[in-house]
Amino acid sequence: MSNTYYRDEPIVAPSFDRAPSCPFDPPPEVTAVRAEQPIARLATPAGAPGVWLVTGHALIRQILADPRFSSRYETQYHPLLGDRMPPAPVGDLTGMDAPEHTRFRRLLAGKFTVRRMNLLTERVTEITRERLDAMERQGPPADLVEVFAQPVPALMICELLGVPYEERVRFQDQTRVLADAGSPEEQYAAFVQLGDYLRELALAKRARPTDDLLSDLATGGDLSDEELGGVAAFLLGAGLDTTANMIALGTFALLRDPAQFAALRDDPGLADGAVEELLRYLSIATTGMRGVLADVELGDRRLQAGDTVILAVNAANRDPAKFPDPDTLDLRRQAGGHLAFGHGIHQCLGQQLARVELRVALPALLTRFPSLRLAVPPDEVPLRADPTQIYGVLSLPVTWDRG
C-alpha cells in the first residue's frame, strides 16, 4: 500500500473509460485506485470543495446508511460541471432527504404491494412469451434490444402505472427513442412528450381511477398535481432504462461466456442466484453521489461539511474484500450483499419487480433460443460510453438456428 493513503494527498481523477477488451469490468483506472485507496481525495481546482472517490464496498455501504451524506443534488459538487448541481426535478426520490423523502417513500412503498407484484409476475410471463413469439416469427438476425430487452420492461411499466392498452404502441415508440434510438433532439422531444403524457394520465386517474399504481397515488395520497406527474415520470425513468439494460447487457455477458450460458439454459432453477450475480457483476447503475452535511471520520480520512463523495458502486461490487475472485462471472456464487440496488433509505423500491422481470426473461430467452449467439464480432457491439448514464448496450445483434 502506498504512503499516499496515509498522507491524504489528492490524486488526479482516474479515467472512467472502460477497457474495450473487458466491457463488463469497471474502468481499470478506478479499480487501480480501489486497490490503493478505497477512499481517495481527488484533485480539484483551487477554491473548490473536497471531492472524494469511494471504491471500497464496506465504505460505500456505510455512507449509504448515514444521514450525514445527503442525496439532495444541490449539496453535491460536480467535478465535470465545476459547480454545485441544480436541484432534482419534482418527484425524483433519489434527490431528496428526510423528511421530504420519507413522505414520498411511504406513499410509494405502500403501492409496491405483494399483491400487485404477484399480479405483475403473471403478466411478465405472458409479455415475455409474446415477445419471444414475435422474435421467432420475425426470424434471425435481430436486435435483441429492440425486439426483447426494451419492450418487456416498457410493457411492464405500462402495467404498473396503468397506461391504457390502446396507447401502448405510441408509448413504446417514444420510450424506444428515449433508449438511444434517436438523435439528441428526438430524444429530448420524446422525453418532454412522455412526461406530458404521464402527467395528463395521472390527472385523468384522479377523476376516473383504475386498478393500478398511478390511480392509487392520484386518489390515496396528498400529492399535488405537479408532484403526481413528477413521480410518474420518475418511475418511468427508474424502471425502464435500468431493467432493459440489465436484460440486454446480461444476455451479452452470457453470450461471451458459453459455460455460464449453458448453465442457466440447462438449469432454469439457477435463475434466482444467476440474476443476483449478473446484477453484481454488471453493476449498471455504476456510480452515485452524496453531499457531506457535517464533518465525518471515514476510514482514516476526515471529510468536511460541503465535500462531495462519488461512490463507484461498480468497483465496490468487485471488491475482493467482499467477493472472492470478484472479476469472474459465476452464476452459482452467493452474490448477496451486492450494492446494485443501492443500500439504506434510497434502496431501489422496484427491486422485486426488476428481479421478477430478469428471473423470467433471461431463462425464457435461453430456453426458447438455445443456439442464440452474437451476429457480429463482440467488439462491434456498441456500448454506452457516458459514465454518468446507466451502463448497457445500444443494440445487441443476435442470431440463432431455426428449430
Ligand code: HEM
Ligand atoms: C435492474 C433494474 C434496476 C436497477 C439496477 C435499479 C437501481 C437502483 C438504484 C441503485 C437505486 C438507488 C439510487 C440512490 O441511492 O440514489 C434505485 C432507486 C429507485 N428505483 Fe431502481 N433499479 C432498477 C429497477 C427499478 C424498477 C423496475 C423500478 C420501478 C418501476 C425502480 C424504482 C426505483 C425507485 C422508485 C427508486 C428511488 C428509491 C428512493 O430514492 O427512495 N427501479 N434503483
